[in-house]
Amino acid sequence: MxxxxxxxxxxxxxxxxxxxxxxxxxxxxxxxxxxxxxxxxHHFHREIRPYRDFAMMYQNYGCTQNDWDLMVDKLQSLPSVTSLMPVNSSPRIRYTNEISFRISQGVIVFTSTKDLTTMNQITQLVKDSNDLPQDGEIILSEGLARNTNIKVGDILTSGGTLFYFDTPLKVKYIYPSLDYSAYAVDSTAIPTSLFILREGDIVEPSGQEKLSGETASRQRFADDLKTLDIPNVMSLTTYENQYADLKNQxxxxxxxxxxxxxxxxxxxxxxxxxxxxxxxxxxxxxxxxxxxxxxxxxxxxxxxxxxxxxxxxxxxxxxxxxxxxxxxxxxxxxxxxxxxxxxxxxxxxxxxxxxxxxxxxxxxxxxxxxxxxxxxxxxx
Structure with a gap:
């Protein structure tokens, strides 16, 4: 050597x-x-991933019925919006992230199974229609279920530190997704926000689009929402503005x-x-x-x-x-x-x-x- x-x-x-x-x-x-x-x-990106298929509109203090109706008309005129549904987004499920922070995840509660079925036609969360929740039932992602140790058949009620619900909900199905979303049906729920659903994919997404999630219809949906002039008496939650907030923080x-x-x-x-x-x-x-x-x-x-x-x-x-x-x-x-x-x-x-x-x-x-x-x- x-x-x-x-x-x-x-x-x-x-x-x-x-x-x-x-x-x-x-x-x-x-x-x-x-x-x-x-x-x-990385975690927050997984959390907001479902918002690529929909957006949420909320009323702030001072919002009148006339203001709300005008905004609904504008949303209905957007070509990439396929449906508007009144929902309740006040229920919460709390889970823990990788650095042991407690996060309160909102549950979107539809007032009818028909509305949730319409949403599922776009998002394809549930493949078998028999697994869709009926009145008083909830479905949630596999990621959220694992984190909170929720099983099919559990009754979720308010109390303790995990759940905040207006009425008890029974777990109908856990769909294979590693985000942290949950959807329920409750005919007695009082609508607090507006669920804005994008149009379906006109052309079958390519392999690369499926991998990245950036399909043409999702892009049109995001571009159309950016054209809206949102008054201070309302707030619009989209995938893009949540991701922008993350980048700022x-x-x-x-x-x-x-x-x-x-x-x-x-x-x-x-x-x-x-x-x-x-x-x-x-x-x-x-x-x-x-x-x-x-x-x-x-x-x-x-x-x-x-x-x-x-x-x-x-x-x-x-x-x-x-x-x-x-x-x-x-x-x-x-x-x-x-x-x-x-x-x-x-x-x-x-x-x-x-x-x-x-x-x-x-x-x-x-x-x-x-x-x-x-x-x-x-x-x-």
Whole structure:
């Protein structure tokens, strides 16, 4: 093995190399931190996904019947709107997300099975019409059912911390969806909002459209709703405006996260530098001999760079493998059974890991290069 190969130092100094690799591995803790921060955005996107097929209109304080009727007329004139239905959206089911926040999820209560059947013709949540709820029944997504441990046949009533209902509802069916939606039928419900249903797909969606969810009819629906001039006495909830609100809120979380990453990198930089001072301080004689036999400083510097780069890559690779194993175990044993899930990749996590690694290793590397350039052949 050549003395100037990057692997030579690692094989001759295994214990010290392992300690350096473990220190570099610590930088990948920023990756799992980034995954948790991104999980808020990832989770909210799953939560609002049903709104690609419909929107909700609410009356605010000061809204008159005339204001409401005028807006209903405007909605009915939109070509992408197929139906308007009065619903009650006050019932709530509370569940817990990946970071243990309690979230109150609204239940959309139709006043008739016919209205819910019309909705199902567009959304295709329930394949068998026999599974559609009748009066006094509710259906909910698999994700929400797992999280709250709700089973078919359960009677959901107000009380405790999970449910808020005006009248008891029996669980009729749990449909295979990992969002957190629920729909019920109650003929006694008092309408509090307007359910705006999009048109059906005129052309069968392509495979890519089905994968992304961005079908032509959904796009037309979103574009038409954007043309509405909504007065202050009403509010319109759509997929687009909810996602825009999320994008406006996330920067503060990312700012805090990256600030913590910088602090972690400073601590690691001090620790790594102290270890490298001890490791390379004992190699003065080695470097002096290299210079004494005519090996240029540039080649010695290149040797050091290769050693540190190899240690760094081994540390990052080891850390990322361990992190993904941890994520896999957490998902399989903790989150998936509860209808949740952490993503395995997020750009913020990757960027944070690289930033932490750069700020942790770069100062130590530059100091080592500076010291080597100052060495003389008489130093032993």
């Amino acid at each position: 050549k003395p100037f190969s990057a692997i030579f130092y690692l094989t001759k100094n295994r214990l010290r190399s392992v300690s350096l690799i473990l220190m570099i591995t610590a930088t990948t803790l920023c990756y799992i931190g980034g995954i948790y921060v991104y999980s808020m955005e 996330m920067p503060i979380y990312y700012m805090i996260f990256y600030s913590v990453v910088i602090l972690i990198s400073i601590v690691l930089a001090i620790t790594i530098n102290a270890t490298l001072i001890e490791a390379y301080g004992k190699r003065k004689s080695e470097f002096s001999i290299y210079m004494a036999i005519g090996i240029p400083r540039s080649k010695i510097v290149c040797k050091i760079l290769k050693e540190i780069t190899l240690i760094n890559l081994m540390g990052l690779t080891t850390g990322l493998i361990l992190i993904h194993i941890i994520l896999f175990v957490l998902n399989q044993l903790v989150f998936y059974p509860r209808g949740l899930g952490l993503p395995y990749f997020a750009w913020c996590a990757a960027i944070a890991t690289l930033l932490c690694d750069f700020f942790a290793i770069m100062p130590s590397t530059l100091l080592r290069i500076r010291n080597i350039k100052r060495y003389d052949i008489t130093e032993y």
